Amino acid sequence: MSNTHLADLKVGQSATILAMHIDTGLQHRFNALGFRCGQEIHVLRKGGWMKGPLHVQIGMTEVMLRRCDARHISVTAVGVAA
Amino acid sequence: MKQIAVLGMPNTGKSTFFNRFTGSHAHIGNWPGITVDLMMAEVKLGDEFAEVIDLPGIYDLRGFSEDEAVVRCFLEKTPLNLILIILNTTQIDRQMILPLQVKQLGLPAVLLLNMADEANRFGVKVQSDLLAQRLGIPVLPISAKYGMGYQKAIATITESLQQHQDLVQVEGLDKNLLNDRQLANDLKEILDGAVEMPLRLSDKWTRRLDRILLHPLLGLPIFFGAMYLIFQAIYAIGTPLQKLLGNGLDWFKGIALEPLLSPLPAFVKGFLIDGLYVGIGTVAAFLPVIFLFFLCMAIVEDSGYLSRAAFLMDALMERLGLDGRSFVMSLMGFGCNVPAILGTRVMRSPSLRMLSMLVIPFSLCSARLNVFLFMSTSLFAPDQSSKVIFSLYLFSFAAALLTAALFKGKFPSQEPLVLELPPYRFPTMKQILIRAWCEVKHFWIWSRKFIIFGVIAIWLLNNLPTDVPTASAQTLSGMIGQALQPLFAPLGINPQMTIALFFGFIAKEIVLGGLSVIYGQADGGNLAGAIAQQIDWVQGYSFMLFTLLYVPCLSTIAVIKSESKSLKFAMLSVVWSLGLAWIASFVFYQGARALGF
Numbered sequence: 001m002s003n004t005h006l007a008d009l010k011v012g013q014s015a016t017i018l019a020m021h022i023d024t025g026l027q028h029r030f031n032a033l034g035f036r037c038g039q040e041i042h043v044l045r046k047g048g049w050m051k052g053p054l055h056v057q058i059g060m061t062e063v064m065l066r067r068c069d070a071r072h073i074s075v076t077a078v079g080v081a082a
Numbered sequence: 083m084k085q086i087a088v089l090g091m092p093n094t095g096k097s098t099f100f101n102r103f104t105g106s107h108a109h110i111g112n113w114p115g116i117t118v119d120l121m122m123a124e125v126k127l128g129d130e131f132a133e134v135i136d137l138p139g140i141y142d143l144r145g146f147s148e149d150e151a152v153v154r155c156f157l158e159k160t161p162l163n164l165i166l167i168i169l170n171t172t173q174i175d176r177q178m179i180l181p182l183q184v185k186q187l188g189l190p191a192v193l194l195l196n197m198a199d200e201a202n203r204f205g206v207k208v209q210s211d212l213l214a215q216r217l218g219i220p221v222l223p224i225s226a227k228y229g230m231g232y233q234k235a236i237a238t239i240t241e242s243l244q245q246h247q248d249l250v251q252v253e254g255l256d257k258n259l260l261n262d263r264q265l266a267n268d269l270k271e272i273l274d275g276a277v278e279m280p281l282r283l284s285d286k287w288t289r290r291l292d293r294i295l296l297h298p299l300l301g302l303p304i305f306f307g308a309m310y311l312i313f314q315a316i317y318a319i320g321t322p323l324q325k326l327l328g329n330g331l332d333w334f335k336g337i338a339l340e341p342l343l344s345p346l347p348a349f350v351k352g353f354l355i356d357g358l359y360v361g362i363g364t365v366a367a368f369l370p371v372i373f374l375f376f377l378c379m380a381i382v383e384d385s386g387y388l389s390r391a392a393f394l395m396d397a398l399m400e401r402l403g404l405d406g407r408s409f410v411m412s413l414m415g416f417g418c419n420v421p422a423i424l425g426t427r428v429m430r431s432p433s434l435r436m437l438s439m440l441v442i443p444f445s446l447c448s449a450r451l452n453v454f455l456f457m458s459t460s461l462f463a464p465d466q467s468s469k470v471i472f473s474l475y476l477f478s479f480a481a482a483l484l485t486a487a488l489f490k491g492k493f494p495s496q497e498p499l500v501l502e503l504p505p506y507r508f509p510t511m512k513q514i515l516i517r518a519w520c521e522v523k524h525f526w527i528w529s530r531k532f533i534i535f536g537v538i539a540i541w542l543l544n545n546l547p548t549d550v551p552t553a554s555a556q557t558l559s560g561m562i563g564q565a566l567q568p569l570f571a572p573l574g575i576n577p578q579m580t581i582a583l584f585f586g587f588i589a590k591e592i593v594l595g596g597l598s599v600i601y602g603q604a605d606g607g608n609l610a611g612a613i614a615q616q617i618d619w620v621q622g623y624s625f626m627l628f629t630l631l632y633v634p635c636l637s638t639i640a641v642i643k644s645e646s647k648s649l650k651f652a653m654l655s656v657v658w659s660l661g662l663a664w665i666a667s668f669v670f671y672q673g674a675r676a677l678g679f
Binding site: 022025026031034036047049050051055057059061064065066068 | 173176292393398400401
């Protein structure tokens, strides 16, 4: 199993979601926004100063989430997006 | 009457549809056990009337947020004839879970695929007939914003309503909902072959705009620039309107009310004019600014920029227990606290809203600025007075930061911040106007009683007993001012100034009016002289600090109470701001005196 988390991805990189270590209630919320295991996720940008949030794209949706929350999402080893 | 509920995820244009559907005649309804405001309206469909209820936007019927609990509670308690489900067509692949869940509950439904125009542009193709066949309910593409497909949707809703004469109530909601695996299977079966979508969203314009607006270096300056412009626009237009409204009310008072009421005893006349009429005027004075504020907020929000602002400011705000949207509202609070507090409604997490509402009143609003401009010019040399004003702005920021830091433990927001960043959109004029109008109506309905009552109470304090001069030492407020001297003397605030603070409870605009009544000097120049003679700059600055930090005004308390739905919370805000004001003034005054000033 990979130890890479969503927060580790660099800007422009894509990966596939492996698991989400969050409680069920929040899992529903993440699912509804398109976060699902096996789904590809792409990091568009990261808030620069003071470790700002991540701007990611999953399918047809763009979402911002904080780095602390992104640490709970493990992803496959990194592949650079085309 | 037939009952229809409108359900959908956040950011699907559900409210836009609701407003179009009901013609914005909606009002707030009451349901037992439900604490969130639900909008409802009567709509004529065919030849019968139906009651339409707008449910809060939710992601999943099984979710644990307050809104999701509200929707579950509503569905279990309220029998319905029909449920309208709205989705954003572009995200149909993930939003389809809501219609599936509703279907599982056995509720008659109509599915509206909204933003059909946008879906088309992004290359999403949906065969709604096939979907309808698979789901067993009518499925229609619409654009709530531009009205496309709307007539057909209404016809279908009317028809469905005729078919479902009986009310259906959901029983055992939790039991009936599918688990994730079943849901995923059903989702795949339903969508397979009926929906065609690109692997990834590619909106060139959004990409390009984001590259500039979310630029690591330029993003923040652009954001502050945009906020500054909005701020200037609201108050450049709003302040003259407020003046005009004030003059109009004065004119009516002079030409009609005073002659009409002149036969009445002075006390009754004073009560009606200076108490009741001024109270109504106080509420009315806020209406133009609230209207303009929400006009601008609707543009910022509906265009998609508000969530970008959240992205830009989040790093700092996260450390304060707030989020980027709280920051936008606090900034707006520098114009007027009232619309800023109303604006916190964009945040759905209750504790986040509470913390924001506690912070916003420390924003130095334009009404307070007037008092400070007057006091600082009468007590300080011209080159110093601008520094004095600037220092008060710094205190305002410091008080907001301190409040957030102290209370973030008390109002912890457990919900992680996952915000959708929608593609940039052009809001329509109609959308913006409806939003602003609804907010003004809301404020007028919820706050006027509280504010008018407050103004009357303060007027009575200043005018009872009836046989002594207004606001003099012999009135109730004068006596309270005297009685409070042990509290205010250590701040360097004398009894007269204490009475002025009473006026300030109503609104900071009338602190100056209050001072001129107290000092018996109507002319501004004379008043400045009289004050400068009686107090020195240390006392004056202590008074300004207190004015800055204690309760902004009755209207702010009124909206905090109506928005938080908790008198206890409103009291917490009042007590905390009074306490902070006292401590700050005490430390300043005693410190300055100890240093020999």
